[in-house]
Amino acid sequence: SKMTVKAVKMPCTSANVYTKVPDGGWGWTVAFAFFVVEALTYGIIKSFGVFFNDLMESFDETNSRISWIISICVFVQTFTAPLSTVLSNRFGHRLVVMAGGLLVSAGMVIAAFARSVVDMYVTIGIVSGLGYCLSFLPTVTILSQYFEKRRSLVTAVASTGECFAVFSFAPAITALKEQIGWRYSMLSVGVLQLGITACGSLLRPIVIREQEEAKAQPPEESTETKYMLENEQTCTSIESIDSGVDITTSPSNVPGKTKAEPKSEEPKQHGQNPADNNSAPPQPKTKLLDFSVMRDYSFICYAFFGLFATLGFFAPSLYIIPLSRSLGIGKDHSAYILSAMAIAEVFGRIFAGWLLNKKPIRKIYIELICVVLLAVALVAFPFASGFWGLMTCSVYFGFMLGTVAGTHIPLLAEDDVVGIERMSSAAGVYVFIQSLAGLAGPPLAGVLVDTTKNYSSAFYSCAAGMVLGAVFLALVRPCKTGLCHQQQQQQQQVEESTAGPPSELPDDFIDMDIGKAENSGKGSDSV
Secondary structure (H helix, E strand, O other): OOOOEEEEEEOOEEEEEEOOOOOOOOHHHHHHHHHHHHHHHHHHHHHHHHHHHHHHHHHOOOHHHHHHHHHHHHHHHHHOHHHHHHHHHHHOHHHHHHHHHHHHHHHHHHHOOOOOHHHHHHHHHHHHHHHHHHHHHHHHHHHHHHOOOOHHHHHHHHOOHHHHHHHHHHHHHHHHHHHHHHHHHHHHHHHHOOHHHHHHOOOOOEEEOOHHHHHHOOOOOOHHHHHHHHHHHHHOOOOOOOOOOOOOOOHHHOOOOOOOOOHHHHHHHHHHOOOOOOOOOOOOOOOOOOHHHHHOHHHHHHHHHHHHHHHHOOHHHHHHHHHHHHOOOOHHHHHHHHHHHHHHHHHHHHHHHHHHOOOOOOHHHHHHHHHHHHHHHHHHHHHOOHHHHHHHHHHHHHHHHHHHHOOOOHHHHOOOOOOOOOHHHHHHHHHHHHHHHHHHHHHHHHHHHHHHOOOHHHHHHHHHHHHHHHHHHHOHHHHHHHHHHHHHHHHHHHHHHHOOOOOOOOHHHHHHHHHHHHHHHHHHHHO
16 A cells, blocks of 8 residues: 655644654654764763863862763763653654753853863753753654664664764864863864754654555445345345344344434434544543553563663773773773774674564564673673783674664564553653663772772673673563463453343244244145
């Protein structure tokens, strides 16, 4: 069937109405917007380390106090995820992302004129952190709605914007600082982040209406004709002999209804029939935040997977350079290791998207394998020795990190977790739960390093969290199948309890026909 597209005007926005998920079309524009948003959000966050030394010198602060700027930013970004979901369901993804871009830019621009690290906590940590949340989550959510068959591949490729930003922004900002200083460089970054607002304007809403196909089909028979045909078939079921039952075209005479409905109510029934008029049935209101996902055991297991797996996302990027320096590797070579990790992450994201796009494949199991291999990479870091050993571990870790980081949120749209219908609410709750690990992960690793005086303890703790995450991820599919089985049993029980005894025909209906049949048989015998 040919897919039809029709624009429908809505307040302050216009929506694309499709008869099925387009898997392309305007979705390619949304994918490009997500690529840029990813670069201007997570790419800037991961590149913020180029300002660390300048901030410590300007504010005369320690490294740990400066590190809290990004910790607070990441925490606010993930903690306010349910708010992003509520606002997106209320005002639409486009307006929310545009507002988030303004907050991100405003926070970074004001931070360029900060006089203390506390000012940075407020401007970048809270203002920009809230803007990051309002920008990223609605973009990845609406992108998943535009694609179905290619969802994994497109989302993975578009998410590489973060990796390209880390690879390009860090040297560009460093070179810019040498020319105009760190304050004006930060101001320039804030102005650049206004591009998030422009990308938000491209997020045209999408509506899937399968009823459009039904209109193109031939009109069905009217209700009265349907009942008349059914009654005629019933009447001729016994040797095509008249049963003596009065046949009318009213639906009230359908077997099983013991009370005849008044004829005066008949027009009202026709008025309520969608086949007789164009009035659409009232649609339920969209929930701003659907907490019913918290009753889904499969989602709970997936949320715990995200909670523990997030502990393993931060340690290598934070401690790979200190670990390399402790092994006697120079600063330049340590930077090469970090760059190689970012490049490998690009290939990991693309590979995961290509692999998950294959049919048929159980995507949740592929994700589980990637998480297990990622835990192995974290364990391998403490055993690395020398530049090439650490480079090998970094490339391996970056590749496996890309397979997990680029797919764990889009997998919420799969039926094994919650499905595309509830992805918006599920993503908000999921990222909110992740915020706890995002805030506690770096300080926990720092405490272990300070206690043991060994950077290996940070990698071991992250590997332990990744293993726990793999355990909960392995429980997602069993919980989903068990829950579906229980729901089917409950539905069958409800149907059996609500279904009354089989519809009975009038007592004289069959008796009269059988009597006539017997009489006719006797008459033929006598002849």
